[in-house]
Amino acid sequence: MEAKHNAILSQTEALVIASKCARVLKERFSVRKVYLFGSVTGESPWHDRSDLDIAVENWHQLLLQQMEEKKDVRPAVIDRALSLRLLDYLKFRHRFRHTYGDELLWEKLRPLAEGVFETFEQLQAQLANITHHAPRFTHCGY
Template identity: 45%
Template sequence: MIPNLILLEARIRKELDQLEKLQDELKTLAKLKEQKLKSVKLRAYASILHDFYSGIEKIFISIAREIDQVVPKSQGWHRDLLEQMTLDIPSKRPAVINDHLLGELQQYLGFRHRFRNLYGYELEWARMEPLVRDLVPTFSEFKDNLETFLDLLTEIQE
């Protein structure tokens, strides 16, 4: 395997471990017993959702930098980067994620943007609840896509 691909794989695996820890935090938060969501709990969920997508984006940036050698710089670079990960780039790499996962991750990207541009008291549970509910299965699909991607990279390099 090419040396920088070994480093890339190490970075991806480290970030996957960090994302696993977020799931544990999410489970702990969900166990808190309250009659209704209070501001602190709502903000905690929002922070986990934000961190979840930010961790995924770190992986995508590493792939774009190390393999594609192009990290989007446009005004909508976050969206462009996400879409770049669905591309099969001949002689460089296979697609990192499938189209179904793209749709799922677009929702987390949208939330990340809102989270960064709202005050915490403006957060709405009704908009966050589906993302919180779907975080674990979305992460599972993401991890499966990444494992397939890493396996294909290894095959290409051999």
Template identity: 35%
Template sequence: MSEEKINAYLGLIGDLEDKMPSIENIVGKIHSLGQEINRISGKIPEEKLMALAGYLHHFYTGVEDILARIIKTVDGYMPRSGDWHSELLYISSRKTPGVRPAIISAEMHEILTDYKAFRHLYRHAYAKELRWKKMDHLALNIQDVWMAFKKSIMAIIQFLQKIINDLEK
């Protein structure tokens, strides 16, 4: 059993470390494009809004993939309700006694809820419905959000490493 858990946790750590640079690349694109759009004084070209919306969508999808992978591997299940996206964020912000600490803070839960809501809008809206005012705070704050999220994931990686070290003894 310990060997299976060690292998699962090592695989999880590898997956997390593989996904983080891709998301960080998206964060850079969001930041650059958000700054560029923020400097536009007139009508914002639709293709810039669509590009930014797509990057925001990919950012949140990557974050959600990371959280889902942690929950599935460490907690041993995934939420299956019709509102599993919200449940995933909620579970991620709560510790599982005897299993793991909270993955993200309550504050990060609230912040990511805004990104989740925007992703929903993006998936169900037409280009003409996209507005800079619906995404400006998401784009302009992306670096701070990413740094805080990344710090949370690095703490979970350290937690998993400690468990692995304890199991190997």
């Protein structure tokens, strides 16, 4: 019986920690919705190898926005044009995952398919460039 009590206590402590993480995501990173799920919320049994399951609404788009320039804080990780281009790929990914293949139109997919290598090269180049600036903003809180 004692082991079960400890497991419940650990789940309770984990839920407190997960709730704090959700609060930080909202306050510091302007996340609108954070979802806690899995064993920490009781959806499945809590055990000694349980972890924290946390999902953030639109986190892909938030990541792209955060990679753009932060004025007076740090240079852009990627420029606005590349961010918008990657957003097109995110929209395609969402549509692909949530529709059937017969709803995909080649006329709309063609620019993405033809531009994937160039987009990847731009992403590689801009990520490599940011390492040049890294020492200037390592203390900015990111």
